[in-house]
Each structure stands twice: as C-alpha cells, then as structure tokens.
Amino acid sequence: MTDAATDGLPAAGATLELSRRRLLGTVGAAGAAGLVVGGAGGALGASAAQADAPQALSAIGTTEVPFRAAGAKHQAGITTPLQASGHLVAFDLAPGAGRKEAAALLRRWSRTAEELMAGRAPDADTGVALDAGPSSLTVTFGLGRSFFDRTGLTARRPVQLDPLPTFSADALDPQRSEGDLWVQIGADDALVAFHALRTLQKETAGAARLRWQMNGFNRTPGATAHPMTARNLMGQVDGTNNPKPSDPDFDRRIFVGADTAQEWMRGGSYAVVRRIRMLLDDWEKRSRTQQERVIGRRKDNGAPLTGGTETTPMNLDATGPDGLPVIPANAHARIAAPEANQGAALLRRPFSYHDGFREDGAPDAGLLFVCWQADPLRAFTQIQRKLDRGDALSPFLRHEASGLYAVPPAPSSGDYVAQPLLEG
Ligand SMILES: C=CC1=C(C)c2cc3[nH]c(cc4nc(cc5[nH]c(cc1n2)c(C)c5CCC(=O)O)C(CCC(=O)O)=C4C)c(C)c3C=C
Numbered sequence: 001m002t003d004a005a006t007d008g009l010p011a012a013g014a015t016l017e018l019s020r021r022r023l024l025g026t027v028g029a030a031g032a033a034g035l036v037v038g039g040a041g042g043a044l045g046a047s048a049a050q051a052d053a054p055q056a057l058s059a060i061g062t063t064e065v066p067f068r069a070a071g072a073k074h075q076a077g078i079t080t081p082l083q084a085s086g087h088l089v090a091f092d093l094a095p096g097a098g099r100k101e102a103a104a105l106l107r108r109w110s111r112t113a114e115e116l117m118a119g120r121a122p123d124a125d126t127g128v129a130l131d132a133g134p135s136s137l138t139v140t141f142g143l144g145r146s147f148f149d150r151t152g153l154t155a156r157r158p159v160q161l162d163p164l165p166t167f168s169a170d171a172l173d174p175q176r177s178e179g180d181l182w183v184q185i186g187a188d189d190a191l192v193a194f195h196a197l198r199t200l201q202k203e204t205a206g207a208a209r210l211r212w213q214m215n216g217f218n219r220t221p222g223a224t225a226h227p228m229t230a231r232n233l234m235g236q237v238d239g240t241n242n243p244k245p246s247d248p249d250f251d252r253r254i255f256v257g258a259d260t261a262q263e264w265m266r267g268g269s270y271a272v273v274r275r276i277r278m279l280l281d282d283w284e285k286r287s288r289t290q291q292e293r294v295i296g297r298r299k300d301n302g303a304p305l306t307g308g309t310e311t312t313p314m315n316l317d318a319t320g321p322d323g324l325p326v327i328p329a330n331a332h333a334r335i336a337a338p339e340a341n342q343g344a345a346l347l348r349r350p351f352s353y354h355d356g357f358r359e360d361g362a363p364d365a366g367l368l369f370v371c372w373q374a375d376p377l378r379a380f381t382q383i384q385r386k387l388d389r390g391d392a393l394s395p396f397l398r399h400e401a402s403g404l405y406a407v408p409p410a411p412s413s414g415d416y417v418a419q420p421l422l423e424g
Pocket residue numbers: 232234236237238239240241242274276278295297332333334336337338345346366367369380383384387397
C-alpha cells in the first residue's frame with residue numbers, strides 16, 4: 001500500500017488501528033509489499049499484532065488493482081487474477097429514477113470504487129476493512145438490457161444484449177436473473193469484499209434497489225505451494241484452456257473493438273453470469289475414471305486424457321485400443337473447445353458458491369459462472385447450445401439464474417463508468 005493509500009483514514013478515533021495502518025502503509029512503501037507470508041506467517045501476524053509490534057501486510061493484503069490504471073482500456077475484474085472472495089449483485093433503478101439518477105449513481109459508485117480499490121476508507125466509513133490493505137479488491141460495473149428502457153436509451157442498446165436463448169438444462173429463477181445494473185466485487189479478503197458491497201449498496205440512496213445477490217469464493221492465494229489453476233467444487237482443475245492475454249486474438253475475442261456501432265462500448269466487454277448448481281450427490285457417486293471421461297481431462301493435474309501435462313494440447317484425434325476416441329465424443333472439454341465451435345472462445349472467471357444444504361441434504365453449491373466476450377452470440381450462446389445438445393457434464397448441472405450485461409470500458413480520469421452513454 002502506498003502512503004497515499006492511507007490518506008482517507010478517519011482523522012480521529014481508534015488510534016491503535018490508525019497508527020497500525022499508517023505503519024503498514026509506510027512499511028509497504030518501504031518495500032515490504034510483495035512479501036509472501038504463508039500459513040505460518042499468518043499465525044505470526046496474529047501474535048505480532050497482539051504485541052502491537054511493527055508488522056508488514058502480506059503480499060495478499062498489499063496488492064492493489066487500480067480502478068483506472070493509466071492508459072487502461074478495460075475495467076478491472078476481467079483479466080484480474082481470480083480473488084478468494086466475491087459478491088455478484090444486481091440492482092434495479094427505483095420507481096421514478098431515470099437517466100439523471102442513473103448517471104448520479106454511477107458517478108458516486110465510480111468514485112467510491114476507486115477509493116476502496118486503493119485501500120482508502122470512504123466518508124462515514126463503517127470501519128469493517130480498516131486494518132486491511134486493498135487486498136486485490138476490484139469493483140466492476142455492468143448494464144443490463146432493461147437499463148436502456150429505464151433511462152430512455154433504448155435506441156442505443158447494443159444488439160449484444162438481446163436475450164439469451166433458452167437451453168434445455170435451464171431452470172432459471174427470474175427473481176435471481178438479469179437486472180438494470182450489475183456489480184461484480186472480488187477481493188482476497190472477505191471483509192474487504194463485504195465492506196465494498198455494503199458501501200456501494202448504501203450509496204444507492206434510493207436511486208436503485210437490490211434485485212439479487214450471490215456470494216462466491218475461490219482458493220485463497222498462498223494456499224498452494226505455487227500459483228495453480230483453480231479447482232471447482234467437483235474437484236476439477238478448471239480454467240486451463242482459458243484464452244490468455246498474451247494470445248494474439250485475445251483482445252478481439254474478449255473486448256469490443258473499434259468497429260462497434262456503440263462507440264461508448266469500445267474497449268468494453270459483455271459478461272454472461274450463470275448460477276450453475278452442481279448435482280454433487282450424483283457426481284460424487286461416479287468413479288474417478290468416469291469423472292475424468294466426463295471432462296476429458298485428469299482430475300489430479302488437469303492434463304488431457306491423451307497425456308502430457310496440464311498445458312499439453314488435447315489430442316482430439318487419438319483413439320484407444322478399442323478404436324474409440326481417448327477423449328470421449330461427448331467430453332465437456334472437447335465439445336466446448338474452439339475447434340468444435342467455429343473458433344468461439346470466452347474468458348471464464350467464476351466463483352464457487354455454497355448456500356447451505358437443501359431439504360434432501362444435497363449441497364446447494366456450484367459455480368457462479370462468469371464469462372467475458374466481445375459478442376455473447378458468437379461465444380457463450382454458440383458454446384452453450386453445443387453443450388446443451390449432449391455434453392457429458394450437463395446431466396450433473398442445473399442452470400438456476402442468468403444475466404447478461406454490457407460492461408463499458410474503464411472511465412478516463414475524472415469520468416465515471418458509462419458517462420459517454422449517459423451524457424452523450
Ligand atoms: C457455455 C460455456 C461453458 C459453461 C456453461 C461451462 C460450465 C462448466 N464447466 C465446468 C468445468 C470445466 N470446463 C472446462 C473447459 C471449458 N469449459 C468451457 C465452457 C463452458 N463451461 C470452455 C470453453 C472450456 C475450454 C475448452 C477447451 O478449449 O479446451 C474444463 C477443463 C479445463 C479447462 O480448460 O478449464 C472443466 C473442468 C463446470 C464445472 C461447469 C459448470 C458448473
């Protein structure tokens with residue numbers, strides 16, 4: 001954390017916390033930021049705090065993702081590494097609120113997101129995140145299809161927000177789907193994430209009402225000996241074959257290009273959000289071999305069934321002694337691959353969720369599937385249509401909620417998210 005990051009702290013009250021945080025800021029600026037403190041370090045940190053001794057934040061706490069990095073075209077939270085804790089939340093504009101109120105809200109939210117992501121406390125703060133650094137907090141704002149009607153901007157609504165088709169595995173709850181405004185919050189500390197959520201919710205100040213909220217998680221950075229691809233609640237390595245920012249066609253696939261009719265979306269992206277419950281009782285009855293054939297990859301290291309390591313390309317043509325494909329014809333990874341979808345690709349950036357147990361004892365758990373693309377029709381819809389026709393994973397899944405949002409580019413300095421749309 002930089003010195004500047006401590007400026008927004010309250011001037012009075014909680015002197016111990018204040019002095020500790022100032023100290024942390026100074027230590028961070030002096031170069032302790034980036035120090036990786038593992039499990040033992042966490043315990044050490046607790047005892048040192050009790051003694052009020054100088055203590056550097058771990059790299060996890062100090063990591064700051066700028067709301068608008070110099071020259072950044074895209075909002076944070078799209079290519080940012082997965083965070084440990086997340087909230088997805090949708091709001092509807094309040095009755096009577098229109099374009100003016102929406103603009104004022106996005107202006108307030110943008111300013112606050114910038115402060116929070118820098119680790120600074122907002123005015124009249126609750127103190128929930130006081131002792132923590134920015135902890136990789138990102139806040140990402142999106143606009144749903146209905147936003148354009150509510151603000152009198154229907155004529156400027158991108159065709160990419162046309163409703164998604166219905167799929168056979170859908171059991172969608174409309175109350176937990178769509179919404180005028182969507183906010184994705186991620187942080188490597190659960191208190192920092194909650195603090196951002198609560199602060200933004202209070203800032204709606206009568207202009208918008210909560211429509212739905214979902215809470216998710218990922219593995220905590222530092223929990224593994226070295227950074228690894230995430231695992232989901234089925235135990236699979238999930239995210240291996242995501243497009244990489246270093247791929248030559250990454251920007252074209254994930255971000256809206258200069259050829260768009262909606263200039264205010266240039267550099268933005270479209271987020272498809274699906275709450276996908278996993279039928280874990282059924283899944284866990286399958287043997288490891290059966291589970292691996294469902295995906296086409298090994299469970300232990302994520303390598304394709306055709307061999308190699310996690311990053312070895314799948315050999316989709318390989319056949320076994322029985323003459324059948326080694327990666328089964330209905331394996332999820334085969335059916336979802338760009339080769340099977342006219343080159344379609346999307347960036348998957350999910351959170352797992354667990355909302356307790358259902359009446360039958362089955363976990364209400366699964367994936368808050370968030371994926372990013374320049375054009376949902378050519379990416380999510382294309383791939384999901386294919387999966388829906390006979391993917392081996394689909395029988396273990398229920399899609400329970402759905403949202404599609406236009407996520408505008410990062411605002412320039414002093415501007416707010418979607419300002420060119422709302423004031424253009
Ligand atoms: C419409 C898009 C997709 C949905 C919905 C989806 C759900 C879903 N997937 C897993 C687990 C895995 N998916 C994997 C690969 C993979 N999945 C998609 C798309 C959707 N998945 C794509 C495009 C790919 C990449 C295919 C490729 O190019 O190889 C894998 C394998 C490892 C990896 O590459 O990430 C796993 C595992 C779950 C559990 C799930 C719904 C809950």
